[in-house]
Amino acid sequence: MLERFEEMGFDLSRFVPALLRPPSQAFRINTLKGDREQVLESLAHLEPEPCGWNSLVFRVKKRLKLGNLTEHFLGLIYAQDSSSTIPVTVLDPQPHEEILDMSAAPGSKSTQIAAAMRNTGLLVANDVSPKRIPSLTGNLDRSGVLNTVVTRLPGQAYGYIATERFDRVLLDAPCSSEGTLSRSFRTLEIWGESAIKRLSATQRNLIMSAYYSLKPGGVMVYSTCTFAPEENEGTVSYLLKKFSEAIVEPINLEGLNTQPGFSRWRGEEFNPAVKNILRLFPHQHDGEGFCVARISKPN
Amino acid sequence: MRSKDLETQLIERALSSLEERFGISKDYFSTHHLFARRNDVWCCSREAGEAEFPQIVRRGLRIARVFEHSVRPTTNAVQLFGHLVKRNRVDLDERETKRFLAGQTQDIHLPEVEGGECVTGVTGVISFEKGRKPQVVMRMPRRGTGVTGGFVVAFHKGYALGIGLLKENKLKSQVPRSRRVIG
Numbered sequence: 435m436l437e438r439f440e441e442m443g444f445d446l447s448r449f450v451p452a453l454l455r456p457p458s459q460a461f462r463i464n465t466l467k468g469d470r471e472q473v474l475e476s477l478a479h480l481e482p483e484p485c486g487w488n489s490l491v492f493r494v495k496k497r498l499k500l501g502n503l504t505e506h507f508l509g510l511i512y513a514q515d516s517s518s519t520i521p522v523t524v525l526d527p528q529p530h531e532e533i534l535d536m537s538a539a540p541g542s543k544s545t546q547i548a549a550a551m552r553n554t555g556l557l558v559a560n561d562v563s564p565k566r567i568p569s570l571t572g573n574l575d576r577s578g579v580l581n582t583v584v585t586r587l588p589g590q591a592y593g594y595i596a597t598e599r600f601d602r603v604l605l606d607a608p609c610s611s612e613g614t615l616s617r618s619f620r621t622l623e624i625w626g627e628s629a630i631k632r633l634s635a636t637q638r639n640l641i642m643s644a645y646y647s648l649k650p651g652g653v654m655v656y657s658t659c660t661f662a663p664e665e666n667e668g669t670v671s672y673l674l675k676k677f678s679e680a681i682v683e684p685i686n687l688e689g690l691n692t693q694p695g696f697s698r699w700r701g702e703e704f705n706p707a708v709k710n711i712l713r714l715f716p717h718q719h720d721g722e723g724f725c726v727a728r729i730s731k732p733n
Numbered sequence: 734m735r736s737k738d739l740e741t742q743l744i745e746r747a748l749s750s751l752e753e754r755f756g757i758s759k760d761y762f763s764t765h766h767l768f769a770r771r772n773d774v775w776c777c778s779r780e781a782g783e784a785e786f787p788q789i790v791r792r793g794l795r796i797a798r799v800f801e802h803s804v805r806p807t808t809n810a811v812q813l814f815g816h817l818v819k820r821n822r823v824d825l826d827e828r829e830t831k832r833f834l835a836g837q838t839q840d841i842h843l844p845e846v847e848g849g850e851c852v853t854g855v856t857g858v859i860s861f862e863k864g865r866k867p868q869v870v871m872r873m874p875r876r877g878t879g880v881t882g883g884f885v886v887a888f889h890k891g892y893a894l895g896i897g898l899l900k901e902n903k904l905k906s907q908v909p910r911s912r913r914v915i916g
């Protein structure tokens with residue numbers, strides 16, 4: 435792993451300690467259940483610090499279990515790493531739309547989408563894993579989500595069964611999770627070159643399916659919590675090879691120290707448009723490592 | 734009876750009960766899609782109710798379970814619709830809330846009038862000074878509103894926590910095991 439990070443050009447003496455240090459905890463206010471100002475007032479003792487890119491997301495420096503707070507029980511807040519709130523912020527869901535969250539469990543992003551849609555329209559929250567569905571439905575319940583249909587399908591199916599149906603699609607893809615090492619070393623058990631290869635093959639199928647299921651004029655977000663270029667720029671480049679009309683849009687979010695996508699990796703030149711991918715590294719940003727691309731389908 | 738009729742009946746019973754016992758108007762649900770599965774009534778957006786996909790695990794939120802002689806709203810539903818509750822609400826203090834979230838049964842002293850109709854408790858301390866109009870010098874939180882024995886909605890600081898079963902001054906939390914907060 436370390437050799438790969440070095441190949442990516444990271445200064446390991448800064449990058450590795452930051453990767454292993456847990457970032458500040460964060461929460462998102464769930465506007466389906468509570469009013470922002472009232473929730474902030476009741477959580478004032480935590481001294482929450484706003485994150486510039488989303489007025490509902492706050493970091494907490496104090497160490498305590500957010501999951502034990504009454505506000506959490508009530509579904510007024512959703513405890514979530516600050517980076518993980520970025521894909522939905524970039525997706526920008528609107529009320530009354532039809533939206534697909536292709537790999538949704540445990541539901542951090544589905545609940546955020548439903549809140550942005552104000553519980554209207556249709557959100558399809560899909561995940562292939564029967565084991566992970568209960569955590570998804572549990573979080574939807576706690577968050578008071580009414581506009582959701584939960585399905586258990588391989589995301590690859592959506593391109594066929596719902597071709598050009600959705601206004602927006604989120605593909606928060608299964609990945610090698612290098613960016614979440616501070617949370618769990620379990621990543622190391624499955625991590626390896628062959629896992630990255632296998633995951634990037636799945637991601638390519640999923641991103642194609644996501645794009646097929648998008649209406650002309652629609653927007654999708656592709657995100658991972660890993661650094662591997664094969665799983666980020668590689669996957670998006672693959673889509674652009676198949677659909678040259680797809681547009682990777684620039685992302686501008688306030689208060690974030692981001693890096694552009696890599697232009698090449700191990701001899702492979704990526705499509706120049708992948709420079710618009712947003713990358714977050716733990717030594718530059720108080721949050722887990724993340725990678726986000728906003729892709730639109732022209733009319 | 735056709736199963737569609739049974740479903741309509743079940744939904745009707747649930748909505749009537751929410752209206753009668755808690756004052757939640759049936760109109761609130763008119764913009765939603767309601768359906769029943771076995772004895773449970775579910776609620777979702779219109780669009781989610783109409784969408785067809787293979788392998789649907791569920792739609793929306795379960796709002797109530799209909800029993801032979803009663804209807805119990807779910808914790809998730811009252812947390813969402815709690816602001817609409819007008820009757821059978823019981824306010825809990827910090828310690829009582831902790832016990833409630835842990836799923837415990839606790840003594841709760843609501844002055845009750847015989848026959849079940851409720852008393853809402855003292856709402857203030859009034860001072861009577863010579864030559865002055867009586868004045869409220871200290872407000873007290875209302876302990877409960879329109880409370881009779883049976884299912885009630887427990888509140889804390891204005892937020893609906895969930896459903897409790899009130900019987901002879903004992904409040905039995907109905908918070909499901911998976912949602913309990915212990916410690």
Ligand SMILES: C[S@@+](CC[C@H](N)C(=O)[O-])C[C@H]1O[C@@H](n2cnc3c(N)ncnc32)[C@H](O)[C@@H]1O
Binds near residue numbers: 544561563588607
């Ligand atoms: C990074 S996690 C998603 C996290 C989720 N979006 C959230 O924010 O809570 C990736 C998910 O992809 C699911 N998954 C893996 N392969 C899949 C496939 N072929 N189709 C759909 N989901 C898949 C996994 O079960 C896992 O829950």
